Amino acid sequence: MRSKTFWLLVAMLVASLALVAAGCGGDDEGDDAAGTEATTGEEGGSEAAEQVITVNWGTEPPSLDPGLASDTTSANILLNIMDPLVILDEDLNPVPNAAETVETSEDGLTVTFTLRDDLKWTNGDPVTAQDFEYSWKRTVSPELGADYAYQFYGIVGAQDYNSCDAKKDDCAALADKMAVKAVDDKTLEVKLTTPQPWFVQQAAHHSFLAVHRQTVEKFGDKWTEAANIVTNGAFKLERWEHSSAIDIVKWDEWRDADRVKLTRVNGRMIEDGTTAVQAFEAGEVDVLKAGLPPDEIPRLKDTPEYEQYTGLGTYYYGVNVKNITDVKQRRAMALAIPRQSIIDNVAQADQLPASGFTPQGMPGFDAINPDSPFLPAEGDMEQAKQLMDEVASPKTEITLYINDAPGHREIAVAIQAAWKELGITSEIKQQEFQQYLEFLGPPPNKDVDVYRLGWIGDFVDAINFLELWTCESGNNSTNYCNKEYDAVIEEARKTEDNDARYELYAEAEEILFGEDGDMPVLPIYFYTYTGLERESVKDTFEVNLLDQVDLTKVVVTE
Amino acid sequence: MLKFIVRRVFWTIPVLLVVIFLTFMMMRQIGGNPFRQSERAVPEAVQRNLEEKFHVNDPWYLQYAHYVKGVFTFDLGPSLVVRGRDVNDIVRTHFPKSIELGVYAFLFALVIGVPLGMIAALRHNTWVDYSAMFFSNVFHAVPSFLVATLLIYFVALKAGWFPTSGWTTWEHKILPSVALGFGPMALFARLVRGTMLETLQQDYVRTARAKGLRYRRVVGLHVLRNSLIPVVTAAGPLLGFIITGSFVIELIFNIPGIGQSYIDSVSNRDFSVVMGLTVLLSGIVIVANLVVDILYGILDPRTRDARG
Numbered sequence: 001m002r003s004k005t006f007w008l009l010v011a012m013l014v015a016s017l018a019l020v021a022a023g024c025g026g027d028d029e030g031d032d033a034a035g036t037e038a039t040t041g042e043e044g045g046s047e048a049a050e051q052v053i054t055v056n057w058g059t060e061p062p063s064l065d066p067g068l069a070s071d072t073t074s075a076n077i078l079l080n081i082m083d084p085l086v087i088l089d090e091d092l093n094p095v096p097n098a099a100e101t102v103e104t105s106e107d108g109l110t111v112t113f114t115l116r117d118d119l120k121w122t123n124g125d126p127v128t129a130q131d132f133e134y135s136w137k138r139t140v141s142p143e144l145g146a147d148y149a150y151q152f153y154g155i156v157g158a159q160d161y162n163s164c165d166a167k168k169d170d171c172a173a174l175a176d177k178m179a180v181k182a183v184d185d186k187t188l189e190v191k192l193t194t195p196q197p198w199f200v201q202q203a204a205h206h207s208f209l210a211v212h213r214q215t216v217e218k219f220g221d222k223w224t225e226a227a228n229i230v231t232n233g234a235f236k237l238e239r240w241e242h243s244s245a246i247d248i249v250k251w252d253e254w255r256d257a258d259r260v261k262l263t264r265v266n267g268r269m270i271e272d273g274t275t276a277v278q279a280f281e282a283g284e285v286d287v288l289k290a291g292l293p294p295d296e297i298p299r300l301k302d303t304p305e306y307e308q309y310t311g312l313g314t315y316y317y318g319v320n321v322k323n324i325t326d327v328k329q330r331r332a333m334a335l336a337i338p339r340q341s342i343i344d345n346v347a348q349a350d351q352l353p354a355s356g357f358t359p360q361g362m363p364g365f366d367a368i369n370p371d372s373p374f375l376p377a378e379g380d381m382e383q384a385k386q387l388m389d390e391v392a393s394p395k396t397e398i399t400l401y402i403n404d405a406p407g408h409r410e411i412a413v414a415i416q417a418a419w420k421e422l423g424i425t426s427e428i429k430q431q432e433f434q435q436y437l438e439f440l441g442p443p444p445n446k447d448v449d450v451y452r453l454g455w456i457g458d459f460v461d462a463i464n465f466l467e468l469w470t471c472e473s474g475n476n477s478t479n480y481c482n483k484e485y486d487a488v489i490e491e492a493r494k495t496e497d498n499d500a501r502y503e504l505y506a507e508a509e510e511i512l513f514g515e516d517g518d519m520p521v522l523p524i525y526f527y528t529y530t531g532l533e534r535e536s537v538k539d540t541f542e543v544n545l546l547d548q549v550d551l552t553k554v555v556v557t558e
Numbered sequence: 559m560l561k562f563i564v565r566r567v568f569w570t571i572p573v574l575l576v577v578i579f580l581t582f583m584m585m586r587q588i589g590g591n592p593f594r595q596s597e598r599a600v601p602e603a604v605q606r607n608l609e610e611k612f613h614v615n616d617p618w619y620l621q622y623a624h625y626v627k628g629v630f631t632f633d634l635g636p637s638l639v640v641r642g643r644d645v646n647d648i649v650r651t652h653f654p655k656s657i658e659l660g661v662y663a664f665l666f667a668l669v670i671g672v673p674l675g676m677i678a679a680l681r682h683n684t685w686v687d688y689s690a691m692f693f694s695n696v697f698h699a700v701p702s703f704l705v706a707t708l709l710i711y712f713v714a715l716k717a718g719w720f721p722t723s724g725w726t727t728w729e730h731k732i733l734p735s736v737a738l739g740f741g742p743m744a745l746f747a748r749l750v751r752g753t754m755l756e757t758l759q760q761d762y763v764r765t766a767r768a769k770g771l772r773y774r775r776v777v778g779l780h781v782l783r784n785s786l787i788p789v790v791t792a793a794g795p796l797l798g799f800i801i802t803g804s805f806v807i808e809l810i811f812n813i814p815g816i817g818q819s820y821i822d823s824v825s826n827r828d829f830s831v832v833m834g835l836t837v838l839l840s841g842i843v844i845v846a847n848l849v850v851d852i853l854y855g856i857l858d859p860r861t862r863d864a865r866g
Contacts, residue, residue, distance in 0.1 A: 473599075
């Protein structure tokens with residue numbers, strides 16, 4: 001009797017286990033669900049029959065509203081579902097795209113975009129210059145509260161309109177004064193506050209995309225949902241399940257649809273780096289776009305799917321010049337950092353040791369880069385020690401602040417060890433990002449002697465990097481203020497000729513890092529982006545310096 | 559009895575108000591700027607526009623009053639960071655997934671845990687008992703994220719039986735449910751074993767056996783039913799706990815549940831989302847406790863009077 005009951009219970013247990021194991025039996029289906037097998041060919045070559053890829057963007061795009069989006073993921077989706085006026089070619093020069101021509105007046109103050117004739121929205125409406133005028137003003141409008149409104153500050157009247165206070169000012173009048181105007185359906189005229197040679201490049205930024213007015217007005221905040229959105233680019237948004245999937249498909253009626261090979265790009269949003277790598281290895285995604293976890297890089301580097309791109313960004317340590325006052329100490333600290341070994345052993349993604357602040361890849365880099373004597377790739381401990389000996393009253397106990405994202409601590413520890421040799425004891429303090437930003441100010445908290453940050457370019461001109469170190473810059477947490485430096489930057493803003501401007505940038509870099517450089521900043525390395533790409537798309541899936549991919553160029557091979 | 563229930567329900571309101579107040583105050587203390595999400599400083603005009611738009615510059619008591627009103631009218635306000643979405647949207651999209659995951663994990667725990675405990679009790683002090691208890695102790699002690707990582711590595715990646723992450727087809731749902739369910743399963747097994755051993759010693763069991771009732775019937779009818787009462791009372795809060803405690807599993811398996819939104823909202827300083835989700839999750843815990851209180855009241859009239 002007893003044993004019967006026992007076997008009954010055993011049977012129950014086995015049955016319930018079998019329930020769980022049922023999935024194991026269906027393992028073929030499991031593979032199908034994972035199913036991108038068809039697109040993962042052995043050797044590159046002919047076009048695959050099925051032009052479908054799955055990309056892990058790494059995160060939910062916070063917004064598909066060109067006015068509100070301020071991150072890479074949103075930008076990447078947007079630039080593929082919308083038709084930018086200009087796009088950047090491989091060398092980051094602007095090329096007319098939805099605009100047929102772009103003309104800049106002789107004084108450099110007026111830029112005229114002439115639209116192509118064959119532009120239309122997915123609902124059939126034509127794309128007009130009025131759409132652009134509406135969109136740009138909408139982004140600048142105080143009611144929208146767009147982060148990237150400042151991208152438009154170079155346009156006459158934009159800053160005034162953005163700063164408008166509805167209680168005191170006549171905002172509608174200020175909106176009218178903002179100098180972007182649709183002269184007719186095809187002509188968009190923009191007046192700039194100063195000649196800004198980078199403006200046309202800047203127009204490739206996603207915040208300069210047009211939105212469909214009726215849709216925005218009809219659906220309000222919800223216009224970007226897949227069911228509502230009206231777009232005008234090579235792909236259209238088919239499905240957007242928040243925090244889970246974003247799928248775009250080729251739009252056959254796009255003006256240049258014949259050129260587009262991909263029929264569908266399934267987007268996933270796996271945030272955890274390790275989970276993402278596992279999903280790739282299990283064949284569930286074809287491209288990992290979001291960057292690899294630092295501790296996985298050494299293992300993945302030798303796989304054929306590993307891919308890395310140069311990024312337009314600089315990883316740096318800022319020095320609070322009010323705390324570390326002697327420039328010789330700052331120079332010694334810069335010299336002591338063995339950048340190349342940090343890259344080889346800690347950062348590991350073949351970043352480039354920074355020899356100035358403007359990153360490699362920036363137009364004019366060779367002219368601008370100061371090749372600072374205090375930033376040799378391997379460091380120079382001997383010279384550093386010599387300099388340190390000359391410091392009258394060195395600050396030998398410092399606090400080094402970093403935020404708590406992966407990888408920063410390891411680099412900080414390496415630098416701590418290097419500075420130890422100079423007789424500087426550094427305490428590393430780690431903070432959560434939001435607190436960290438608040439702590440840094442500017443002005444920074446008094447306790448900050450050295451801090452870590454990175455800067456990623458929004459647009460392709462060194463001004464975007466060098467203006468950080470002006471006195472009034474909201475991103476300058478070093479307390480560094482040099483009127484001479486500010487004057488050079490101000491001069492550069494007005495200089496239209498590229499070579500002349502690069503020279504001014506070089507001068508600015510010289511003030512920071514040259515023979516007599518002030519060294520308020522210790523650049524560590526220039527960024528690279530890492531990812532994994534299935535060999536079937538590796539040749540055509542190209543990420544540019546701004547971390548953007550043009551999906552119209554991607555082809556899946558057998 | 560009705561009076562007791564009404565009073566209990568009524569008491570949840572001040573508890574909820576205190577939760578809102580504490581969360582509200584803590585969020586104000588924590589610092590950070592929801593309108594700045596990168597190292598890029600936000601221009602003054604932009605910052606001012608945003609503060610105006612989301613009323614974050616109003617005096618705190620106005621904001622608090624506004625918020626309380628929102629909670630009781632089921633309008634939790636807009637997200638400050640994920641522009642164009644409001645907290646109600648976020649709850650509507652993501653919460654069902656967390657519930658689904660919680661329920662599957664719970665079912666897994668129940669279906670495996672209860673029989674396991676029974677077998678262990680019936681085969682008391684044999685190798686069956688020892689091994690069942692050994693496994694449930696191990697699973698009770700091992701954190702779910704480790705189970706999850708091991709499952710992904712061996713079952714998904716090496717064996718290829720299941721997808722590694724996501725939450726779309728039923729195949730996607732098995733590993734996360736199992737990973738989340740292991741802990742509670744062990745708990746159930748131990749609980750059932752304990753109470754069952756106790757019940758087996760009861761006089762009425764001996765009497766039933768002495769009367770000549772068949773062993774299977776004694777166990778099935780008397781022992782099992784009485785042993786399950788503590789399980790039922792434990793199950794309510796546990797279900798609440800599983801639903802609210804699945805954050806790590808959601809992260810590892812990339813499940814678009816409420817956990818990811820919660821974590822993101824805290825690190826982004828998306829105050830309205832943090833508030834909304836905290837209120838929601840504390841609501842669940844409050845309701846779970848309420849249910850237990852009422853259940854106790856029904857099962858044991860003494861507690862009704864004492865607590866009434």
